[in-house]
Structure formats: structure tokens, C-alpha cells
Amino acid sequence: MSDETFSLIGIYGGTFDPVHFGHLRVAEELIEILQLDEIRFLPAGYPRLRNEPIASQHHRKTMLYEAIRDNKKFFLDDRELRRSGESYSVESLRELRDEFKGKKAAFCFIIGVDAFLKLPNWHLWRELFELSHLVIVNRPGHISFVNHACLPPKLQDACLDRWTDDVNALKRVSSGFVFTAVTTLLDISSTTIRAYIAAEKSARYLLPDNVLNYIGTHHVYTRKNENR
Numbered sequence: 001m002s003d004e005t006f007s008l009i010g011i012y013g014g015t016f017d018p019v020h021f022g023h024l025r026v027a028e029e030l031i032e033i034l035q036l037d038e039i040r041f042l043p044a045g046y047p048r049l050r051n052e053p054i055a056s057q058h059h060r061k062t063m064l065y066e067a068i069r070d071n072k073k074f075f076l077d078d079r080e081l082r083r084s085g086e087s088y089s090v091e092s093l094r095e096l097r098d099e100f101k102g103k104k105a106a107f108c109f110i111i112g113v114d115a116f117l118k119l120p121n122w123h124l125w126r127e128l129f130e131l132s133h134l135v136i137v138n139r140p141g142h143i144s145f146v147n148h149a150c151l152p153p154k155l156q157d158a159c160l161d162r163w164t165d166d167v168n169a170l171k172r173v174s175s176g177f178v179f180t181a182v183t184t185l186l187d188i189s190s191t192t193i194r195a196y197i198a199a200e201k202s203a204r205y206l207l208p209d210n211v212l213n214y215i216g217t218h219h220v221y222t223r224k225n226e227n228r
Ligand SMILES: Nc1ncnc2c1ncn2[C@@H]1O[C@H](COP(=O)(O)OP(=O)(O)OP(=O)(O)O)[C@@H](O)[C@H]1O
Pocket: 013, 014, 015, 016, 017, 021, 022, 023, 026, 110, 111, 112, 113, 114, 115, 137, 138, 139, 140, 186, 187, 188, 189, 190, 191, 192
């Protein structure tokens, strides 16, 4: 039976402007909860359905690299930064599926509940279920635990027979399940961090020190920075 199961690869997409402990703690806990082999952090080059990032692609990538480099299970996947045009998750997952052809791997696309609620606005969103499992994490200030009745009807329908709370189910097929994970709720957002830094308030303990130092050295979120 064991050689029938898939290895599990987490894919954590985001703007990461900047990466913070809300992201990193979720990733660390999901490695344990789902017994993931690795998590690939996938920074969006030109993120959709939101304002343009403040930091440049180069800064967002470097900050992310600095934040994850000491974790043997965390990897940076910069394919969306190398691609021109809007960043479509479905395109990245198609590419990854291609690269993993012949390997028994299942993908877990990790997504906060705030982003999950907007899924029906994503490019070719229904195809995501064919390419990956979806792993939803809660976020303070947003509806707690995905209450199926609160979902937009289209999303409710699409997820209908996909919900599972069985980690082993995710290892039996390469895609198609929706799993809600219980992780520590940390009320941290990149927006708050950018606002603190712009107001010269301390953002310490909300994100790794080396990332904070990088932001300071390169004036990433302050007016002195002319080359964001
Ligand atoms: N504190 C958090 N807890 C759980 N999930 C989070 C947290 N912060 C971000 N996420 C999730 O991580 C993914 C990427 O988030 P993103 O990089 O946009 O960070 P953000 O803090 O939401 O940024 P911003 O404030 O600029 O919108 C999204 O799926 C989001 O829901």
C-alpha cells in the first residue's frame, strides 16, 4: 500500500510584500500536519485582483530567500517572476505538473481563507482542482474555518464532494481534495508591516530580523528608496 501513495509537495503562492511570520508559521505547521516533503514558495510577479506591490520583484524575491534559506524543506520557486504578464496560478501548476510527470507527487496549493473566497475570480479557477489539492488556512479577521454555507454558491458547488479532513486521502490521488488546516492564528499582514515601517514604527517580531534588516538597508518601504 505504501508504494501506492503520492509524495506531497506544498505550493505557497503570495505577493510576499514582505514575507512575514504569518506565512512562515503556516508553512512550518503544514509540513507537520500534512507530512509534506517540501514547500515551494511561489512569489507572484504581477499579482492579480489587488494593487501593484510596493517592493520590486527583486526585493520581494530576496526578502523571501532570506526568510526561508535556513529551512531545508522550504524552497523558492521564482517561475512567476520570470514570466511576463499577470501571474496565473493555473499556469504555474500546469508547468509543475509537467515537470513532475512520471513522479508520484500530489500538490497542495496553500491558500488563506481571504484569498480562497475570491477563487471564482481567478483565471480558469476550476482547473485548479484538476492540478492540485487546495489547503485552506484560517486568518484572523476573516470567517473562521470555512463554513460551507458562507461560501459563494459557485465555490460551494465546486467544492461539494471535495472536502476532506483525512490527510491520507491527499496522498492517494494527485489532486482534487479541499482540506482545511488548523494552524496558529497570527494576526499579521504585509499591509500592517508596510504601514509600520512607513510610519517609522517598529515591525520587529512580526517578520524575521534578517528581512527587517534588509528592508532597512535598502529603504524598501520608505521614501528614501528611489529604486524599489
Ligand atoms: N497571517 C496569516 N495567516 C494565514 N494566512 C496568511 C497570513 N498572511 C497571509 N496569508 C496568506 O498567504 C497568502 C499570501 O499572502 P500575501 O503575500 O498577500 O500576504 P498578506 O499579508 O495578505 O499581504 P497584504 O497585506 O499585502 O495583502 C494568501 O493566501 C494569504 O491569505
